[in-house]
Amino acid sequence: MNQHLRPEPVPFIDLVAQRRRLGKSVDEAVSRVLTHCQFINGPEVAELEGALAAFCGAKYVVTCSSGTDALLMVLMAKGVGRGDAVFCPSFTFCATGEVVAVLGATPVFVDVDEATFNIDPASLKSGIAVAKKQGLKPRAVIPVDLFGQPADHDAIGAIAEAEGLFVLDDAAQAFGASYKGRRLGSLGLATATSFFPAKPLGCFGDGGAIFTDDAELAQTLRSVRVHGQGSDKYDNVRLGLTGRLDTLQAAILLEKLKIFEDEIAARNLVAQRYAQGLGNVVTVPHVAAGCTSIWAQYTIRLPKGCDRDGFAATLKAQGIPTAIYYPKSMHQQTAYRDFPVADGGLPASERLSGDVISLPMHAYLDEPTQARIIKAVRGAFSA
């Protein structure tokens, strides 16, 4: 193809633009760590935990090595294991159910609401009944705040309370979003998030955090984070992990947190422009009343019968990347297909896996570039 005719490629997530905006601040933060050399548990780790707590209103923050380990550590701290049932939406990233299965407990997959992509409370009730019939002990529910939007936490919390479950919120994609005026991190027993680079608040590698108001849980998590260490460093009192966040990543996150509010506003503006430009050709995301999304993804649903691969190819030819989160729900994947599901199957999850597609979304998506994306999406339907 003639080089001159090739359209300028649009980034799906523009980390380079964010680096430009951060300027020297991140380099200087990294340089400070390289000077003091406290690469593990350096002062930036505690400073970050304090800043994250202040940001979301949680009493305790335990940073850790990834979003997956954040989920795993809470289940370990609560002693979840064989014979326990943990309820997860099926339409999610695999880590949500994986951590349950890794501990020998049983993930029970439940369906999601098609409008919000988040756990359907009626299907959760059905999943609990299925687990009991199979002789499993219902222990916990892991709602996921998918693509950046909070789940229906009041409804889930009420079911959890009635059934004696604890709630572990998987906010890996949603730190910075709010539910009824409260930032995620302060709902349920504990909240897990991820600082994977592509996340709304990402570091320059793997990282995560756990938020809780429960002092005892926070203390146990700090022990799990370092091999189950007790008050005597060489008397390990439980099983644990090497689950720490590196000081370098904490230093980077401290700088990124300073511009996060501003980025949240920018992400909302981008989402608004998409909704205005695309609302009459595809199904654009619905944000439930009382919620704000952090727009980890901008995920649309294509009209019935639309060829999704063909649509993606049409955009790609114009330099516009897309991604499919998730082409298979968890209960449809090889490693998970033998685990129980709620009665009646999970038709909404399966439909979503068949027709969703995500468009470029980040805080630095300027208006002309976004207009190009909107025009390409609209054009794909008029063709």
Ligand SMILES: Cc1ncc(COP(=O)(O)O)c(C=O)c1O
């Ligand atoms: C919903 C969800 N849960 C958990 C995780 C795991 O986070 P990490 O990649 O930091 O382990 C992710 C990461 O994409 C996620 O999207």
